[in-house]
Amino acid sequence: MPGPVALVYGDALMKHHLSDEHPLQPIRVKLAVDLIKSTGLIEHSHLVPPRAATIDELALVHSREYIDLVRKLSDPAGRRHVSPDEIDAAGFASADNPISDELHEGTSLVVGASMVAAEAIDSGAALHAFSPSGGLHHAHRDRASGFCTYNDAAVACRWLKDRGHRVAYVDVDVHHGDGVEAIFQSDPDVLTISLHESGRWLFPGTGFPQDSGVGAGKGSAANMPFVPFTWDEPWLMAFDRVVPDAQAQERVWTALRRDLRVLGEVHGIDFSLPPSRGRSG
Numbered sequence: 299m300p301g302p303v304a305l306v307y308g309d310a311l312m313k314h315h316l317s318d319e320h321p322l323q324p325i326r327v328k329l330a331v332d333l334i335k336s337t338g339l340i341e342h343s344h345l346v347p348p349r350a351a352t353i354d355e356l357a358l359v360h361s362r363e364y365i366d367l368v369r370k371l372s373d374p375a376g377r378r379h380v381s382p383d384e385i386d387a388a389g390f391a392s393a394d395n396p397i398s399d400e401l402h403e404g405t406s407l408v409v410g411a412s413m414v415a416a417e418a419i420d421s422g423a424a425l426h427a428f429s430p431s432g433g434l435h436h437a438h439r440d441r442a443s444g445f446c447t448y449n450d451a452a453v454a455c456r457w458l459k460d461r462g463h464r465v466a467y468v469d470v471d472v473h474h475g476d477g478v479e480a481i482f483q484s485d486p487d488v489l490t491i492s493l494h495e496s497g498r499w500l501f502p503g504t505g506f507p508q509d510s511g512v513g514a515g516k517g518s519a520a521n522m523p524f525v526p527f528t529w530d531e532p533w534l535m536a537f538d539r540v541v542p543d544a545q546a547q548e549r550v551w552t553a554l555r556r557d558l559r560v561l562g563e564v565h566g567i568d569f570s571l572p573p574s575r576g577r578s579g
Contacts, residue, residue: 408450
């Protein structure tokens with residue numbers, strides 16, 4: 299579907315730096331945008347700078363106690379007063395989610411960038427919006443997980459819902475979008491769809507077909523797990539049978555994330571989307 303495209307990027311996003319040794323490095327975002335520029339695709343989009351998410355925006359899906367804890371952990375003086383049990387309960391005892399001085403500020407910028415994308419869609423300034431730094435879909439309401447501290451996709455979905463939109467969230471990362479699904483699993487107004495390698499083999503070990511929401515949200519989650527080394531045809535068959543129905547929703551939020559292709563190969567999803575089957579969301 300043709301229409302105006304917003305690309306949300308700025309050098310401030312380099313502050314989302316977990317550690318020098320961490321596999322999730324912010325340079326990947328710059329390289330992605332450099333590629334967009336070198337191919338001429340930038341001429342078809344409007345470059346929009348990011349901003350930091352506000353505390354109230356983060357609190358759309360995260361508990362204020364958790365946000366306060368992340369802010370304390372980001373302060374060398376404040377983190378001395380956080381107990382090891384609190385650190386462990388919040389997910390920061392794992393090497394996947396290290397503590398750093400830029401933890402709150404850096405991740406708030408990623409959330410803010412996705413909020414800028416959502417605002418562009420809501421205002422009509424763009425029909426499609428791309429926030430290449432986003433996709434931190436493993437963060438839960440009060441717990442970090444899988445490199446993710448704040449859940450930018452969930453914040454954007456909740457904000458769009460509160461603006462009166464019906465929202466469909468489509469996650470094509472090789473890992474199950476567990477954080478987004480958990481946040482909305484009892485909400486009938488947000489549909490979450492995840493296509494991923496099965497949790498039988500891959501982190502986070504969730505996202506099975508029987509997981510379809512709870513309570514009032516029963517039926518508002520759809521999970522399509524794949525065996526390792528799944529190739530194009532079955533993946534596209536599943537996508538085509540489920541996802542187009544979601545496009546009847548008013549706003550479709552797609553988590554493409556960084557590892558659809560790169561980590562997909564590492565983890566055994568043999569996926570290459572032909573140009574003729576490409577979609578924007």
